[in-house]
Amino acid sequence: MAPRANWKGFLRLSLVTCPVALYPATSDTEKVSFNQINRKTGHRIKYLKVDAETGDEVTSEDIVKGYKVDTDTYIEVTKDELDDIALDSTHTIEIDEFVPKTDIDNRYLIRPYYLVPDGKVGHDAFAVIRETIRSMDKVAIGRVVLTNREHIIALEPLETGLMGTLLRYPYEVRSEKDYFDDIQDVKLTKDMLDLAKHIVEKKSGAFEPELFEDHYETALIDLINKKRSGVPIAAKAAPKTGGNVINLMDALKKSIANEKDAAPAAGVAKETVKGKKPKKRVEGQREMLLPISGKGGKDAAARAAAPKEASKETSKETSKRADKPARAPARTKKAG
Secondary structure (H helix, E strand, C coil), X not given: CCCCCCEEEEEEECCEEXXXXXXXXCCCCCCCCCCCECCCCCCECCCCCECCCCCCECCXXXXXXXXXXXXXXXXXXXXXXXHHCCCHHHCEEEEEEEECHHHCCHHHEEEEEEEEECCCCCHXXXXXXXHHHHHHCCEEEEEEEECCEEEEEEEEEECCEEEEEEECCHHHCCCCHHHHCCCCCCCCCHHHHHHHHHHHHXXXXXXXXXXXXXXXXXHHHHHHHHHHHCCCCCCCXXXXXXXXXXXXXXXXXXXXXXXXXXHHHHHHHHHHHHHCCCCCCCCCCCCCCCCCCCCCHHHHHHHHHHHHHHHHHHHHHHXXXXXXXXXXXXXXXXXX
């Protein structure tokens, strides 16, 4: 099932307009998440909205937004007042300009979205806008309102659709000068740079995200599976440290020696990974015994427990048969 659109409206380039839908291009729902529970009862912790001074619970209809101007002093802003200042771009992505992609500083990038035609109409207008951007080899800059805030969005062709990347405003990006001014100006020798370049060349390759592994996520899944299966959890040994690096040149030479020793094993491992045909990814699929929140709930838990129950029944039947004398195998009548 396709995810729900975060936003629906219109994409406009001058007088060319088409209905579009905006979908998130990334997701964190696949990651393991935890709930807070009461250790004594095993029940989930519930949070209440209470008055900071009286401690009394406050109902939703009595909660309003407030801007803090001083200690215990707030300016109350109502929903109607916020609706009155809603922008025209709430339902339209208006393309304002086209810029080279290289002009966009990476610090301004927030998150990517997929932009697709919404419904059966407007595909021709969508294609005109998409191919115009593609032919000019530039990025279209527009505005979109998400969660009541206006965002700058950069649009670029991605196969048959458009990828929109939200951009930060200048006041959201900190100046590097506040952090880099204290960095010392170090003079490096040519030998040091040559050794470092050699290490980089040995580690150079193509960008293959399918080979990336989230080691912490894998360790979490393994931990949960072990705890559910009743496997004892052994304490992790303290990592060995190589000591402080005293001589930079010696460290570079040692790095090259280590790379040479590790190269054959790494090469075999990479060829093995490349040679394997990747499994088709199933949305929400996890290699876990424990069902993830929001992915099947009790039904998933029942399915996970079913093999264990089945094995118990099989063990009981096996015990019963063991108590009875073995019978001669029945003869099978040959066909025809």
